[in-house]
Amino acid sequence: MxxxxxxxxxxxxxxxxxxxxxxxxxxxxxxxxxxxxxxxxxxxxxxxxxxxxxxxxxxxxxxxxxxxxxxxxxxxxxxxxxxxxLLPADLRGRQEAMQWLFWQVGGLGPMAGQNHHFSQYAPEKLPYAIERYVKETARLYAVMDRRLADRPFLAGDAYSIADIASYPWVVPHERQGQQLSDFPNLKRWFDHIAARPAxxxxxxxxxxxxxxxxxxxxxxxxxxxxxxxxxxxx
Missing domain, CATH: 3.40.30.10 (Glutaredoxin)
Known part of the structure; x- marks a missing residue:
């Protein structure tokens, strides 16, 4: 348990x-x-x-x-x-999943989190801070979009903890100043995960x-x- x-x-x-x-x-x-x-x-x-x-x-x-x-x-x-x-057993597949897991932990989560804070919660709306983190969130979305251009999931053919880590940070994309229509590969990935029963x-x-x-x-x-x-x- x-x-x-x-x-x-x-x-x-x-x-x-x-x-x-x-x-x-x-x-x-x-x-x-x-x-x-x-x-x-x-x-x-x-x-x-x-x-x-x-x-x-x-x-x-x-x-x-x-x-x-x-x-x-x-x-x-x-x-x-x-x-x-949800983690490939082979050496190369495992490392693909691991590096994208750590990419999320070190990049997408913290940057999107600062985006949320300065655009949604900060008592003073600082244009520089908002622009900084909205742009960085867009850059990270573009990294995912490029990665997903030739594979269904971040680590390759199989759904893994790399996808599970990133998906919840893309759910509030509109609050982050992002439109998934600007990132078609990311949108396809997002819609697929959203449709999973789990x-x-x-x-x-x-x-x-x-x-x-x-x-x-x-x-x-x-x-x-x-x-x-x-x-x-x-």
Whole structure:
């Protein structure tokens, strides 16, 4: 059994997408990051960076004590290795998937995240910051579009954790100032993943846990007002 500590963010969606695709047994423990639940001591023991998602695997393959993990990329890799699914077994296929997984973790996620912050949530709309991150998001979309010109998925012929990692960050493309019609190969990839039954189940689950609603001022303060003191406080 996998305990998934989760909230309805792109990084959270990565893990529900994987779990729904593979059929692993799991139970969700919602961590409402708008209410500050990510700072609870019990959660910090699993995720010292006070970020979701995090998991506890109560049946690791070595038969030992439960394994706790934080960071979405590390979790995807762990679960793929545990199940033998959604990660190519051959050397070259595995490396293709791994490099695109890390591309998302190091590029698409952080850049799209800054795009969201400055265009949607920042109290002061800074034209330079908005333009900077909208353009960088477009560049990253173009990288994916070029990559997908001659293959159905980021790592090649098979759907993998590389696709699962990137898809949730493309879902809010309109909020990022992007039109998928400008990236036809990416659009084809996106539409294919959106139509997968596991994708529909994962996003339906998210709507049950946290129905869409505007973010309040207190939530913004909790999410965007963190500093070193946030980590050091008891």
């Amino acid at each position: 996998i305990d998934l500590h989760y909230w309805t963010t792109p990084n959270g969606h990565k893990i529900t997408l994987f779990l729904e695709e593979t059929g692993l047994q799991y139970r969700i423990h919602p961590v409402n990051i708008g209410k500050g639940e990510q700072f609870e001591p019990a959660f910090l023991r699993i995720s010292p960076n006070n970020r979701i998602p995090a998991i506890v695997d109560h049946a690791p393959t070595d038969g030992g004590t439960p394994v706790a993990l934080f960071e979405s990329g590390a979790i995807l890799l762990y679960l793929a290795e545990k199940t033998g699914q 994708t529909a189940r994962a996003y339906a689950l998210a709507e049950q846990i946290n129905p869409p609603q505007p973010m309040g001022d207190e939530e913004k303060k909790i999410l965007f007002g963190q500093d070193a003191g946030t980590v050091r406080r008891p």
